Amino acid sequence: MRALPHWVVHSIPLLTAIGLWRGGWWLAASIVFVFVVVPIVDALVGLRVDNEETEGPLRRWAYDAPLLAWIPVQLAIVIWATSLVASGHFNGAEVALAIVAVGLLTGGLGITIAHELMHRRSAWERGLAEVLMTSVTYPHFCVEHVHGHHRNVATPLDPASSRFGESVYAYLPRTILGGVRSAWGIETERAKKRGIPLTSLRHRMTRYGVGLAATYGFVSAAFGWKGVAFFAGQSLVAIVLLEIINYVEHYGLHRRELSPGRYERVQPWHSWNASHRVTNWLLINLQRHSDHHYLANRPYHQLRHYDDVPQLPAGYATMVLLALAPPLWRRVMDPRALAWQAHRPPSTEVSGTVASIA
Numbered sequence: 001m002r003a004l005p006h007w008v009v010h011s012i013p014l015l016t017a018i019g020l021w022r023g024g025w026w027l028a029a030s031i032v033f034v035f036v037v038v039p040i041v042d043a044l045v046g047l048r049v050d051n052e053e054t055e056g057p058l059r060r061w062a063y064d065a066p067l068l069a070w071i072p073v074q075l076a077i078v079i080w081a082t083s084l085v086a087s088g089h090f091n092g093a094e095v096a097l098a099i100v101a102v103g104l105l106t107g108g109l110g111i112t113i114a115h116e117l118m119h120r121r122s123a124w125e126r127g128l129a130e131v132l133m134t135s136v137t138y139p140h141f142c143v144e145h146v147h148g149h150h151r152n153v154a155t156p157l158d159p160a161s162s163r164f165g166e167s168v169y170a171y172l173p174r175t176i177l178g179g180v181r182s183a184w185g186i187e188t189e190r191a192k193k194r195g196i197p198l199t200s201l202r203h204r205m206t207r208y209g210v211g212l213a214a215t216y217g218f219v220s221a222a223f224g225w226k227g228v229a230f231f232a233g234q235s236l237v238a239i240v241l242l243e244i245i246n247y248v249e250h251y252g253l254h255r256r257e258l259s260p261g262r263y264e265r266v267q268p269w270h271s272w273n274a275s276h277r278v279t280n281w282l283l284i285n286l287q288r289h290s291d292h293h294y295l296a297n298r299p300y301h302q303l304r305h306y307d308d309v310p311q312l313p314a315g316y317a318t319m320v321l322l323a324l325a326p327p328l329w330r331r332v333m334d335p336r337a338l339a340w341q342a343h344r345p346p347s348t349e350v351s352g353t354v355a356s357i358a
Contacts, residue, residue: 003062003301005281009109009257010066013073013283016105020081021099023090025096030104035280039318041278048277051304063301067113067284071128074110078102078135078234085230086223099230103237106136109243112286116300118142130208134215137235138242139208140183147190148182149246150296154255156268160243164252164289164337167326171247172240241320248272248319249289252337253310266335269309279315287316311338 012030019027081102081175085095103226104331110132118129118141126142133139145160152158159178162171191198201207219227255263274280274287286292288303312319313332322329 003065006063006284006301007066008278008281009070009113009211009284010073012105012109013070013077016077016101019078019101020077021086023094025097027094028102030101031097034104034108035317035321038278038282039315042276042315045277047275049275049305049307051302060299064298065354066117068128070110070113071132074106074132075135076233079104081234082219082223082227082230084167086227088226095230097332099233100237103136103234103241106132106234107238107241108245109283111136111138111141111238112283114142115145115286116144116284117297121297130211133206134211134243135235136238137212137232138239139211140180140205141242143187143204144179146296147186148179150266150293151268153293154250154253155257160246161250161254162247162252164334165330166251166255168244168247168329169324171325172243175246176239244320244323245286245316248312248316251333253340266293268306269340272310272312273306274312274315274319275305276315279317283316287312310336 001264011033015030015033019029081098084090087100090098114129114132116129117125117132120126121131130139130142133141149158152161154161159175159182162168185202185206187275190196191200191203194202196202198206201210215229216231219231222308225228249272250270251270255266255270257263268290271289271293273290276287280287284300285303288302288305290306291298291304313336314322322332
């Protein structure tokens, strides 16, 4: 039964589909739901600070079901939306709303599910993550996030770790371009060690390039230039939303440098945590980011809340909007980041007590 609330993720495709069907201001339904309704309900419902451990294949599949059901739903909506735009079904304002609504679906939720799957051990689950990331023109994230970001988080080596005092507008080009460079470097090193030539599809960056070329070729053939423009537009919204969330998750936190180029082990206090109940249902516990970075292979339903790690004052939707206004962001977050860095645990062990298992 505890897996059921995570099906709320499918409310976003439902609202997006209603918007595409009705047109007009209905296209903003999912946007209003995420950025207005969810924060209000979060404030009313409050936090969830207990933890659960669920073992066994049946319970695991109960938690995996909403994730696996998402893939065909997202692909169907992207194709449907692209066909509507290409056919001239919407006017200019409606097209703009459709781009944002679909980008919110593919970026805010689709990338969140892809993020969970790319950390799995099985090749087929990681393959599904690549499919979802290709649908937002960002498949290299599967390499950079798992093998780059998780290794270098909260250090100057990581393009996805936002620096203290850095605005989101300065951060975005740095992380997007830096992520591509990082992915190429990581995959080039792996391919060299294994004797994989650049021309082989076993080279992931080559495979991603071929996949993107095939995807855009299909969109162009089926829907023309308007379809390509829409597909690229929703991808851009998804990518920017992803990276703003990365900005929120790591702002102003850093690991100690023990010796030149060598940093302390990643700990829960190197990421911002948020335990707002409804948003964590919607985002499959993504906001329990502290534990995710501490143990990256822990499935989403087993991610733990810590009392003694940096805590965000609101859920991700509110924090994303706040990040878009740098003066307000710094007024809220700078004192918290400074206070945490001044009082963080001196050792490399978790200092406090993890909330008890429910």
